[in-house]
Amino acid sequence: MGDSGVAVRLEKISKRLGWTWALREIGLEVERGSSVVLIGPNGAGKTTLLRLVATLLKPTAGTGEVLGSSLQGDADTIRRRTGLLSARGHLYGDLNALENLRFAAWMSGVSVDEASVRAALAKVGLDHVSEQRAREYSSGMQKRLAFATLLMRRLDLVLLDEPYASLDADGIRMVDEFVDEWRAEGGTVLLATHRRGLAVRKADRVAVLQAGRLHRYCRPDELEPADLDPQPVLPAG
Amino acid sequence: MKSSLALRTWAILWKDLLIELRTKQSFSAMVFFAALVLFLFGFAIGPDSATLARLGGGLLWIAIAFTGMLSLGRTFQSEEVAGGLDGLRMYPGEIRAIYLGKLLTNFSMLVVLEIVLVPVAVVLLQLEPWGRFPLFVGITLLGTFGFSVIGTFYASLTQHLRARELMLPLLLFPALVPVFLGAVNGTTLALAGDPLDRIGGWIRLLISFDIIFFVVCIWIFPLVLEE
Secondary structure (H helix, E strand, O other): OOOOOEEEEEEEEEEEEOOEEEEEEEEEEEEOOOEEEEEOOOOOOHHHHHHHHOOOOOOOEEEEEEOOEEOOOOHHHHHHHEEEEOOOOOOOOOOEHHHHHHHHHHHHOOOOOHHHHHHHHHHOOOHHHOOOEHHHOOHHHHHHHHHHHHHOOOOOEEEEEOOOOOOOHHHHHHHHHHHHHHHHOOOEEEEEEOOHHHHHHHOOEEEEEEOOEEEEEEOHHHOOHHHHOOOOOOOOO | OOOOHHHHHHHHHHHHHHHHHHHOHHHHHHHHHHHHHHHHHHHHHOOOHHHHHHHHHHHHHHHHHHHHHHHHHOOOHHHHHOOOOHHHHOOOOOOHHHHHHHHHHHHHHHHHHHHHHHHHHHHHOOOOOOOOHHHHHHHHHHHHHHHHHHHHHHHHHHOOOOOHHHHHHHHHHHHOHHHHHHHHHHHHHHHHOOOOOOHHHHHHHHHHHHHHHHHHHHHHHHHHHOO
């Protein structure tokens, strides 16, 4: 598969978790340098889709490529150029901010000095609490620190799972700025959120997931009101 | 710069030991538990020095094995608290570094425990390791390494199980029989004397087990961790 202008291409991707189909025949193309927002109710398959693109899950059926590499066989190449910000951030509460960033840099193979670690912290507004343990941070500050771990790497694809959760107005602005910055540098952003109104402002395209299926994939102005506020699917009876 | 195996292994070891140093959760519990086991055995057997010398090696390894289970059970706890192993898996590079880092963490913790435990055993069980001390240390390190090699692997295998506290010892102890055979017999011979020079056989068993299981575990670890 070539390194084309498509960052993510999924063809009839399905994923079964236990006895449940989390994703059913998803077909999706994300252009390089674009921002795509996944929206849908809880259990729609947003996080599963992000984990699949991140190579943390293997598809049960279907094929896909990320940044020109096959999803099935080239996980390490994809991981070198892809960053995932999960809902829980993957931070170590008993390490301080500097230590968390140093660990992330070592694990990523990024050569960093003290100044660049501090610069990443300053960028997310945590330089004044760099010696404080992450467990003492508020959830919004932890989210900022998790963002800083991504900032130290040169990434072509950034996957953000519920990035707006726990953030105040400043934090939301920070996420927006990061998305703009990554895209300005040619990076691609795939963002999953249930805060639909917030997310679609920054989207080139929106993918609406419902019960594991891709319900709609369109520009934000083509969304229907029901897509932005879908009724929960209640069990029959 | 490519993320090398050595750098990633070092990063995990550094992170886990730093967290342990700050929380002291595992190590304090391990020391108290091991000392309690030795005290109870010493108390039950009484001051018969001949019996204590004969059983000393076995009793020491019972304390190490049971205490080691506490350490192994917490191998992946820092990852769980941080949101699961996805964080480590998402980093690029050799995934075996996760196994090596965790293995070295467990091995280091057990060696530090033994440094505390052996003097306690010398007092409580009237052990006399000084005559063949280098041999005693060598056998203890070989046994500890074998225990850590297979223990870390089984800890990764059972990390997602709901009943992992039950399953880990159930799966682990049968696999550790060769290590315990070599370690207990070797330690006993190093402590009580070895007129028939049988200790070499137990050392060879320990070395063979350590090498074979280290190679097997590190080879198949990615299959355990990746979906």
